Amino acid sequence: MSGRMGELLDHLGPLLGRAHEAHRVLTVAALQGTGLSPKSFGALVVLEAEGPLSQGRLAARQGIDRTTMVAVVDELERAGAVRRRRDERDRRAYALELTDEGRALLERARGAVEDAERRFLEPLPAADRRALKRALRTLVERAGDPQTARA
Amino acid sequence: MSGRMGELLDHLGPLLGRAHEAHRVLTVAALQGTGLSPKSFGALVVLEAEGPLSQGRLAARQGIDRTTMVAVVDELERAGAVRRRRDERDRRAYALELTDEGRALLERARGAVEDAERRFLEPLPAADRRALKRALRTLVERAGDPQTARA
DNA sequence: TATTGTTATACTCTATAACTATA
DNA sequence: TATAGTTATAGAGTATAACAATA
Numbered sequence: 064m065s066g067r068m069g070e071l072l073d074h075l076g077p078l079l080g081r082a083h084e085a086h087r088v089l090t091v092a093a094l095q096g097t098g099l100s101p102k103s104f105g106a107l108v109v110l111e112a113e114g115p116l117s118q119g120r121l122a123a124r125q126g127i128d129r130t131t132m133v134a135v136v137d138e139l140e141r142a143g144a145v146r147r148r149r150d151e152r153d154r155r156a157y158a159l160e161l162t163d164e165g166r167a168l169l170e171r172a173r174g175a176v177e178d179a180e181r182r183f184l185e186p187l188p189a190a191d192r193r194a195l196k197r198a199l200r201t202l203v204e205r206a207g208d209p210q211t212a213r214a
Numbered sequence: 215m216s217g218r219m220g221e222l223l224d225h226l227g228p229l230l231g232r233a234h235e236a237h238r239v240l241t242v243a244a245l246q247g248t249g250l251s252p253k254s255f256g257a258l259v260v261l262e263a264e265g266p267l268s269q270g271r272l273a274a275r276q277g278i279d280r281t282t283m284v285a286v287v288d289e290l291e292r293a294g295a296v297r298r299r300r301d302e303r304d305r306r307a308y309a310l311e312l313t314d315e316g317r318a319l320l321e322r323a324r325g326a327v328e329d330a331e332r333r334f335l336e337p338l339p340a341a342d343r344r345a346l347k348r349a350l351r352t353l354v355e356r357a358g359d360p361q362t363a364r365a
Numbered sequence: 366t367a368t369t370g371t372t373a374t375a376c377t378c379t380a381t382a383a384c385t386a387t388a
Numbered sequence: 389t390a391t392a393g394t395t396a397t398a399g400a401g402t403a404t405a406a407c408a409a410t411a
Contacts, residue, residue: 067275067358068275068277068354068358069260069263069264069275070259070260070263070264071256071259071260071275071276072351072354072355074256074259074327074331075237075331075334075335075347075350076234076237076238076241076252076256076327076331077256078347078350078351078354079230079233079234079237079350080234080238081277081354081357081358082230082234082350082353082354082357083227083230083231083233083234085353085354085357085358086226086227086230086357087227087231090227101227105222105225105227105228108221108222108225109220109221109222112220112221113220113221124218124219124220124222125222126219126232176225176227180225180226180227183226183353183357184226184353185356186352186353186356187349187352187353191345191349194342194345194346194349195345195346195349195350196226196229198338198342198345198346199226199229199230199233199346200223200229201337201338202233202236202334202335202337202338203219203223203229203232203233203236204223205336205337206232206233206236206237206334207218207219207232207236
């Protein structure tokens, strides 16, 4: 991840790819002390916001396969951050929930991640930072929209 | 690559990741008819802009390993788009150059890719599209800068 | 019959190590 | 000794197929 890019920076693909990768490196470093990966951090974020969730639904939220989520939850459970409770209304599924320890871990991690994001965005004026996130949000929401997808 | 994201869209990582992935899907589809991958397309772009280049330098431009570039150039050579000439000033290295056929292929591919980019950015007003690319360029350039990297 | 979580397996992508030919 | 290109190999990451338990 380095080197001049010249004409490649005229294309959106390399721009998004390099930006994502550079940001990912900072995030992974920021999460270092927590023992969390970006993926397991994301799982905690979703679980806190949306309460008890099945493993499959949690996976869908992250855009990953449910078989991939197994190892993520294994890791979070070993860390004591998540509990695999049975969903009493559908005993095939779990009702995954954050433990108090998980909530505390999430707060520490979120601080570190937001700090990394701040450092990453530092070269931009505040207005541009907000505009960037707003633009990306618009694009991501429309891209997932079937209305737009067939275009 | 679908589903509501809710609170994950507050974080820059998922935003960049989803945007990159959605754009990549469009690009791959756009390149369908050309037989090019995003990576080999990028190689053609660089070769056209920077003239004859060694395989290792071409790889460095793309931020990939030189061993990964071997297969990319194999593919481009098979397609008749690139010629592996020996560099007469250093006979270990190649002086890779576009063929006329490669130039024509690149023009077709660039049209398709730019079309895909246009469709992807469609949800944004023109001013926001320019602002987005400008912001990403700034971030990517600073992120590669050792001055910023140690921060 | 269909679905949840699980495992085993395969596939894709990419880098590391070791080789050759040149320098 | 060091570097350019190549190959074989290994590793990370993820998905597909098949299974047990439950619906």
